[in-house]
Structures are given as structure tokens and as C-alpha cells.
Amino acid sequence: MINYSLLSFVLRGERRKAILFCLDKPKIPKEIANECNVSIHNVSKSLRELVKKGLIKCENPKDKFYRFYKITAKGQKLKEEIGKVVEEPSK
DSSP states (O other), rough: OHHHEEEEEEEOOHHHHHHHOSSSSOBBBHHHHHTOOOOOHHHHHHHHHHHHSEEESOOOOOOOOOOOOOEEEHHHHHHHHHHHHSSSSOO
């Protein structure tokens, strides 16, 4: 069953959508910022939002530097739903 509230949350934010789609493997915020062409500040804010919704998770939250983020099963499922609703998700 599609969670339309989460779907709307991600689709309302181009940065959130871009970050979700760029997490094909665990990455640090700087890699995400470079790949998505978004400022590190905006990436950090979007990462917090996505973690709070349970769509991604930090693999090493106790580390101060080089925190790796990866998509969760919930995030992967939502990513697939976005692919069905939106023809070509933009990065």
C-alpha cells in the first residue's frame, strides 16, 4: 500500500528526491552534495528530514566526521513507488 503522505513529502522537495535517488550505496554528505549539485548545508538539512521519516539512516551516528548514510528498506520501497508515479525521477 502506498503511503501518500511520505510520497508527497519527498516529491515536494527536489533536494529530498535527488538525495533519495543518489543513495545507491552508503555515502557521506560531501559525496551526496557533489553528486546532486546541492550545497552541503542543504544536504545536511535534507538528510535530517529523511532520517526523521525513516527513509535513510546513518550507519555511524557516533562519529563526528565521515558519517555514512544509506537508504532503508522503507526508503527503497518509496523510491520504487516514486518511479511508478513519476516517469523519470530527476537527480
